[in-house]
Amino acid sequence: MSLIIGHARTAAARLLRRSPASILLRRDSPEAPALGRRPVRRMGTARVGESVSTAYEECSDQVLDFPGGKVSFIPEMRFLSESLGERIGCYRVLDDNGQTVSGSTFHEVSKEVAMKMYRHMVTLQVMDTILYEAQRQGRISFYVTSTGEEAINIASAAALSNEDLVFPQYREPGVLLWRGFTLQEIANQCFGNKEDYGKGRQMPIHYGSKKLNYFTVSSPIGTQLPQAVGAAYSLKMDGKNACAVTYFGDGGTSQGDFHAALNFAAVMEAPVIFFCRNNGWAISTPTTEQFRSDGVVIRGQAYGIRSIRVDGNDALAVYSAIHAAREMAVGETRPILVEALTYRVGHHSTSDDSTKYRPIDEIEHWKSARDPISRYRKWIQRNGWWCDAAESELRNSVRKELLQxxxxxxxxxxxPLEELFKDVYDVVPSNLKEQEKLLLQSVKKHPGDYPADVPV
Amino acid sequence: MGCGASRLEPGEDIPPGLLPFRRRLQELKRSRTEESRRRRRERKDSIVSTTELLRPEERDADDFETTEEEISRAVAEKMTVRDALNSAIDEEMAADPKVFLMGEEVGEYQGAYKVSRGLLDKYGPERVRDTPITEAGFTGIGVGAAYYGLKPVVEFMTFNFSMQAIDQIINSAAKSNYMSGGQISVPIVFRGPNGAAAGVAAQHSHCYAAWYASCPGLKVLSPYSSEDARGMLKAAIRDPDPVIFLENEILYGESFPVSADVLDSNFCLPIGKAMIEREGKHVTITAFSKMVGYALKAAEILSKDGISAEIINLRSIRPLDRDTINASVRKTNRLVTVEEGFPQHGVGAEICAVVVEESFEYLDAPVERIAGADVPMPYAPNLERLAVPQVEDIVRAAKRACYRSVPMAAAA
Structure with missing residues (x-):
């Protein structure tokens, strides 16, 4: 028993959860070094080699030296309030009329970049309309639109470098478009043909491009968050001048992966931007049933992460915020949390009818009065960079290109059939070669039992 | 080397694990002898033919008997499984800067079972990364790091806790290469103790071999000896696919003889190859991890009853070395599978199916499956002992398979 007590005393409290295993270790490995060989830290924040003893040298009645910094003693019994009272402000540059808000600070956008952003926002909108219809016609099995979140997609992509690694959820195909993914490449993925980089293995909208540093979309919610931290850690170890960026929705913040990722990123000082698209709805769950905190931005501080709330339907605000976030993430190797307030104007996916659980008025309001594309268009038109003729020409040409x-x-x-067995492993193992051979023989022997559109 | 290796003292009993070395040595000598006889025959026709011209090893090549001294030279040292794992990680980290170790307590604490002893001092906190306690979190971070080119070795304090990270392992690590059309490879190793230890009950004793082995995209290895541990962990770290590496807590402190070859930093074992630990002709016994030792002990006991058991150390659960298993069963015509995990859909069930599919007509007796009891592991030592396979269970099963469950005298 003394062993157990001794162990519990010396090891950090967090080990207690696993104490049975640790106790066994002591029993079964006599040559295991004694815990006392190294200075044991109780709740350390110091790095290896740093002294932790100084914290205990001073003794004061007013202040407690505690790992993480000094803590004042106070006589009142004071509980922290569950909220700040006033909600955290939302950074905005363009007002609803597309005019810059007076006094707003933002990162200048050149005409060239500004126009490219607009073209891509429109492309994304047209693409969503047509591919959504294609699904409705039964030509593809599934689709997800980004309607209402075009500014988030394109403006964030524009503020990043193409070297930055993107870990998307599934409502960010605009980032790929910005990086040069063509409509043909989009269509190849959605139709799962042999030109698809995923070789027809993933359901529609699960795009991925190694060349464009866009990691293949992962269906389970939130898995991409810790992965982004890991990739960011790789960038840090390699000394690369880049960061990782991961996108997720308000619903995703309830996943354990979200909390793990933020905590790890802070502790590991990983250059990663967490981009939350708070669009109000996780399928049918409104944010009021998702969390009781002031949205997502407030949580950054609890993890020791610099955070900002931004108007997600304001392309200039998103662009400026991501630009600044990237500079901090890369320059100071630290994580940044961005919460963009927006609205999912479309249904969750083609498997959903959102009018069943939310008022049509609400959808219409966001679709018309708060549309990020028309707001941004007002701004570029005010600058004299755009006109109605250019608008209809752009929409027509995107439409034509996508239909083609x-x-x-x-x-x-x-x-082809052989692709069924490839890439499970780096090299096709013998059991899969065997299965392929058997299948091939079977297809040749009973062609009528198998689909005719599989090249063998 | 400095991994706590010690010489096998002359005259010391040769442990069962050493027998393969003796066999290999004898094979080597046999082939050398044949070669030298051939040369001598050739030399008889030549003018110059003296033994002085022969190389020293050829002079006494007729001596078939392997001396203890020769064995101890070939298997110069003993090494614990812990040190074998430690040295494997150490060497792979030294050889490849992309390899790094992460997990709870792997750094300052040197691993919950001291497998990472000394690595923090040697490679620093960037490459021996202590993580906060979130299995899903650090597993996801490892997967992400692997996506982008690092080669993480992720330690689970026990594989029981890997269940908190199962989504990252199955849905991301195992499937990403396929889903991305080969664009994203995931060179990652998940390692840690698996299966029953002693007195640690249900949430520390579960064997996950069958779980992980049922998932395409993963490779699943489970070492028994120090040679296995070193050669397979090095192979796992070098492999471009995600590998589940199932260790055993009880084996960490166990010493096995290791040859100079095994100690060489280039040593590596092939993934997907089983190892015949002991040749036999009456019954095949398959096992992995700690159960290999039990099977070897059972074989000793069986030999006293005139039953010659062939012991297959699976080493690799996925891919499964079906060729070795089937070849052995075709020779012995009888099969006993041994594992600590649960019987239903277990490793033994798969081996049984493999043999029925490919060697059904060779079987002279029903396949015997020895597995852990179909219950979560109890804590009380008496119940715990009843819940996991014992040497006697293997002996009885082998005898049943050989229709020798009754004493030979009575049968005669």
């Missing part, structure tokens, strides 16, 4: 891409994607052959 869809026709091509539909005609391209589906992936």
């Amino acid at each position: 891409a869809i026709q091509v994607a539909e005609r391209v052959q589906k992936p």
Whole structure:
């Protein structure tokens, strides 16, 4: 028993959870070094080699020296309030009329970048409309729109470097478009043909491009967050001048992965931008049923992460905030949390009808009065960079290009049978070669039992 | 070397794990002898033919008997499994700057079971990374780091806790290469103790071999000896695919003889190959991890009853070395599978299916499956002992398979 007590005393309290295993260790490994060989830290924040003893040298009645910094003693019994009273402000540059808010600070955007941003926002909007219809016509099995979140998609991508690693959720295909992914490549993925980089293995909208540093979309919610921290840690170890960026929704912040990722990123000082698209709805769950905190931004501080709330339907605000966040993340190797307030104008996916659980008025309000594209268009038009003729030409040409891409994607052959067995491992193992051989024989022997559109 | 290796003292009993070395040595000598006889035959025709011209090893090549001294030279040292794992990680970290170790207590505390002893001092906190306590978190971080080119070795304090990170392992690590069309490889190793230890009950004793081995995209290894541990962990770290590396807490402190080859920093074992620990002709016994030792002990006991058991150390659970298993069963015509995990959908069940599919007509007796009891592990030592396979269980099963469950005298 003394062993147990001794162990519990010397090891950090967090070890207690695993004490049975640790106790066994002492029993089964006599040559294990004694815990006392190294100075044991109780709740350390110091790095290896740093002294932790200084914290206990001073003794004061007013102040407690505690890992993490000095803590004042206070006579009142004071509970922290569950809220700040006033909600955290939302950074905005453009007002609803597309005019810059007086006194707003923002990162200047050149005409060239500004126009590229607009074109991509429109492209994304048109693409969503057409591919959504394609799903409705039964040409693809599934689709997810980004409607209402075009500014988040494009403006954040514009503020990043193409070297930055993107760990998307699934409502950020605009980042790919910005980086040069073509509508043909989009269509190839959605139709799962042999030109798809995912070789027809993933359901529609699960895009991925190694070339464009865009990691393949992961369906389970929140898995990409800790992964982004890990990739950011790789960037840090390699001394790269880049950061990782991960996108997620308000619902995703309830996942354990969200909390783990933020905590790890802070502790590991990883250059990562956490971009929360707070669009009000996690399928049918409104944010009021998702969390009781003041949204997501407030949580950054609890993890020791610099955070900002931004108007997600204001392209200039998103651009400026991400630009600044990136500079801090890369320059100071630290995580940054961005919460963009927006609204999911479309249904969650093609498997959802959101009018069943939210008022149509609400959707219409965000669709018309708060549309990020029209707000941004007012600004560029005010600058004299855009006109109605250019608008209809752009929309027509995107529409034409995508319809053409869809026709091509539909005609391209589906992936061949051999692709069924590739990439499970780096090298195809013998059991899979065997299975492939058996399948091939079976297909040849009973062609009528198998689909005709699988090249063998 | 400096990993606590010690010489096998002359005259010391050769442990069962050493027997393969003796066998290999004898094979080597046999082939050398044949080669030298051939040369001598050739030399008889030549003018110059004296033993002086032969190389020293050829002069006494006719001597078939392997001396204890020769064995102790070939298997110069003994090493604990803990040191084997430690040295494997150490060497791979030294060889490849992309390899790093992460997990709870791997740094300052040197690993819950001291497997990472000394590595923090040697490689610093950036490469021996203590993490906060969130299995899902650090597993996801490892997966992300692997996506982007690092080669993380992620330690679970026990594989029981890997269940908190199962989504990251299955949905991300195992599937990403396939889902991305080969764009994202995940060179990561998840390692830690697996299966029953002693007195640690249900949430520290579960064997996850069958769980992970049922998932394509993963490779699942489970070492028994120090040679296994070193060679397979090095292979796992070098492998481009995600590898689940199932260690055993009880084996950490156990010493096994290791040859100079095994101690070489280039030593590596092939993934997917089983090892015949002991040749036999009457019954095949498959086992992995700690159960290999039990099976070897059972084989000793069986030999006294005239039953010659062939012991297969699976080493790799996925891919499974079906060829070795089937070849052995075709020779012995009888099979006993041994594992600590649960029987239903277990490793033994898979081996049984493999043999029924490929060698059904060779079987002379029903396959015997020895597995842990179909219950979460109890804590009380008496119940715990009843819940995991014992040497006697293996002996009885092998005898049943050989229709020798009754004493030989009575049968005669």
